[in-house]
Amino acid sequence: MKNTEITFKEFTKTYISDFPDKFRYLGTPLQIYTLEDLSSGSIATPTPLLKANFNFIILPTTGSFEQQVGNLIKKVSENQALLVMQGEVTSLLRKTHNIKGYYIIFDDKVLQQFKDQLYFFKLFTTSPIIHLHSNDFKFVEQTSKLIMQELGTSMPDEQIALYLFQSLLLKLLKSSELKNGLSRQYDIAISFRALVYKHYSDGYSINDYAKQLRISSNYLNRCIQKVWNKSAKQFTQEFVIIQSQKYLQDFSEPISRIAYHLNFSDPSYFGRLFKKIIGISPQEYRSKLMHDLSE
Known part of the structure; x- marks a missing residue:
């Protein structure tokens, strides 16, 4: 990749x-x-x-x-x-x-x-x-x-x-x-985001992130909900799918390979999650890109 x-x-x-x-x-x-x-x-x-x-x-x-x-x-x-x-x-x-x-x-x-x-x-x-x-x-x-x-x-x-x-x-x-100033919740949310940026393709669970931050997963979720109004799982899923759009711009890469690279064991689940977050499937996203480039 x-x-x-x-x-x-x-x-x-x-x-x-x-x-x-x-x-x-x-x-x-x-x-x-x-x-x-x-x-x-x-x-x-x-x-x-x-x-x-x-x-x-x-x-x-x-x-x-x-x-x-x-x-x-x-x-x-x-x-x-x-x-x-x-x-x-x-x-x-x-x-x-x-x-x-x-x-x-x-x-x-x-x-x-x-x-x-x-x-x-x-x-x-x-x-x-x-x-x-x-x-x-x-x-x-x-x-x-x-x-x-x-x-x-x-x-x-x-x-x-x-x-x-x-x-x-x-x-x-x-x-x-x-x-x-910043509250402790903001500090934790920012540290979590930095870890997601570093490990988004490594298959980390929310528990893995919480352990690195030396807090419970429940408290991590409360911090992310407070700062970004979403759960820690939603944050990581959205981040990975946004990252995947860059890889989809390389038409030579099969969608299944991109899914595996981002640590999805099931490419069909990747497709369903992509559609849930972006509104269209990975293949439809690629088709739209190709149409825009041809204009």
Whole structure:
């Protein structure tokens, strides 16, 4: 089963036609681009579901867009920020023609340099969309401009850019639901999610996850229900099925092999669960993909 993660450079070169030759990819752990530059070519939407190997923040200053993140669809417009963590399955569904703003990407090691790194990691896990008051959004917009100015110089000072980025994250943090801290239930839910990301194809049971977290499976279920309004089993099932959509985009892979790779002993059960969560069967999903590609 081939690697399904994609880099930012691979995404732009593969899915944006007529991409300007003058576009400069930054080679720094922290990178920033304008949405105008990214939209100067033609992005055929919806893009395929992809798993990025980087974290990113999208800050529209004009216009709006819709992004699928996991199994949720998020509409984002001015005075909002979308945060997507590395490894999340995501797709750009549509955007307005007048979209403007900033697109910030960065490695996990950038967050690891900050004193509040745990809160920043949790920010991306629990608050995919942050609503900002107008003054806070102006601060975030101006800070993005300063980061772009610094990284756009002939000899950028990455440390200055990182300090600016930290101030931007702090502003987002103070505007989020995490501003009053995190309960133990949130801590457990976030740790559970990280384990699911790591072991989703290993056949772990809810009891296995609970043992790793040193809690009972009943308490784990209560935590997941509190944070995401679903059981731990529902969370893992939805996550696995969302991941399977990436593999189904490779038409050379038999559906049964994908099911076995994701630790389903019965491909027919995989098909029933896929239809329950997505609304159509894996074969119908593939047929729809092929139809969209032929248009």
